[in-house]
Amino acid sequence: xxxxxxxxxxxVLRKTSQAVxxxxxxxxxxxxxxLKETLRASKEGLGLAAxxxxxxxxxxxxxxxxxxxxxxxxxxxxxxxxTKLYDEGCLSVPGVWxxxxxxxxxxxxxxxxxxxxxxxxxxxxxxxxxxxEIDHLDGILFIDKMxxx
Ligand code: QAP
Ligand code: CO
Numbered sequence: 001x002x003x004x005x006x007x008x009x010x011x012v013l014r015k016t017s018q019a020v021x022x023x024x025x026x027x028x029x030x031x032x033x034x035l036k037e038t039l040r041a042s043k044e045g046l047g048l049a050a051x052x053x054x055x056x057x058x059x060x061x062x063x064x065x066x067x068x069x070x071x072x073x074x075x076x077x078x079x080x081x082x083t084k085l086y087d088e089g090c091l092s093v094p095g096v097w098x099x100x101x102x103x104x105x106x107x108x109x110x111x112x113x114x115x116x117x118x119x120x121x122x123x124x125x126x127x128x129x130x131x132x133e134i135d136h137l138d139g140i141l142f143i144d145k146m147x148x149x
Pocket of ligand 1: 090
């Protein structure tokens with residue numbers, strides 16, 4: 001189902017999300033479907049995390065180059081010391097864009113929607129998006145980190 005995207009301020013966006021323990025659980029599979037449908041419907045959206053649709057589970061979706069992927073229990077295992085100020089926005093903070101300091105490269109472990117384990121390296125926009133979406137799972141919004149320049 002297409003869900004309403006929660007906007008700041010909403011306490012659900014500030015909670016620490018729980019790790020998925022059972023991938024077969026109905027709530028988990030429903031959330032995955034809802035993230036896909038809601039992100040596709042948003043058109044301008046690049047990423048969407050479960051708390052943004054009212055579910056405090058550690059799941060997010062990314063839609064890059066017309067490929068929508070699901071990331072479950074993501075954990076960044078390496079942040080490059082090289083950082084950059086990236087332009088960033090968020091569907092939960094509509095109309096606001098600003099600069100956020102992010103690592104240029106990351107290594108991230110996660111599970112896909114079938115429960116298969118992955119470890120991937122990312123740089124640039126994808127690395128930025130991973131960091132932004134994992135922040136959502138920890139109750140952090142990009143405006144908390146935005147620099148005044
Ligand atoms: C996070 O953000 C992100 O304010 C995903 O009016 C952002 O999809 C990762 C959006 C930038 C990397 C780079 C925000 C659309 C979408 C708005 C989004 C808006 C329309 C933000
Ligand atoms: Co966001």
